[in-house]
Amino acid sequence: MAGFGLEQWVSYLGLERVVDPDKDHPVYRKRLNGKIIDLRQLDLLVAQRLRDLRTDRQLAQAKVAMLLGLKEATYARYETASSLMTVGRLLHVFEVLNITPEEFFDPFVKERPPQSEGNSQEAERNKLMEETVGHLQKLDETALKMVHDLVLAMEPRTIEKQKGNGAAKAAP
Incomplete structure (x- = not known):
């Protein structure tokens, strides 16, 4: 069995073809809160979620940076999305903040129409x-x-x- 073709897969997942200004070809995305959010905006939402979780735990950026083995300025850039984390670093952040990946991303998934x-x-x-x-x-x-x-x-x-x-x- 060859599997789904591109159009079938796009339809099955409910993806929409969008133009990303940073790409020279179309990409496929799902709606969040009824609209397609560009990847830069999504990076900003992740950074905000990171900042909110840290402040909810009443942790200073310096303390989280130290637990991650980073300079405070490096960690601060993650919370503004001026620097992006690797998946491995993000998982390490989850450990330090005592949160699961599901809990971290839950607000993004729950907001889908x-x-x-x-x-x-x-x-x-x-x-x-x-x-x-x-x-x-x-x-x-x-x-x-x-x-x-x-x-x-x-x-x-x-x-x-x-x-x-x-x-x-x-x-x-």
């Missing part, structure tokens, strides 16, 4: 998935391992059901 009627099943599935993940995050290691083993045991039956009776296709 509701799915259209045509995607109501997909929206319901996404909501169920989100709620399930929330419950899983609260489990201790033993309970999480039990749920994991149960899901693995159920997987072959789910795949067979999808193949055999015309049930919804698995995500590509």
Whole structure:
């Protein structure tokens, strides 16, 4: 099976073709708060979220910088988006601020407008998935391992059901 073509994938994900002034070719994005936000604006939102989380914890920039092994000026540039972090550095920031990636990005995801009627099943599935993940995050290691083993045991039956009776296709 070759998989989805570009147009099918774009449609499946609900992406829109946009022109990014920093690129010489089109890119595909999803709406946030009903509009497409350019990548620079998204960098600024991430920087603001970082700053808000630090101040909510009543931590000085100098202290966070020290915990990250950075100069204060370097860390300050992250909070203004004048310098961008690597993914590894961002994960380190999450450790220092005691936050998960899901918690950090949750406001960006939650602000998305509701799915259209045509995607109501997909929206319901996404909501169920989100709620399930929330419950899983609260489990201790033993309970999480039990749920994991149960899901693995159920997987072959789910795949067979999808193949055999015309049930919804698995995500590509």
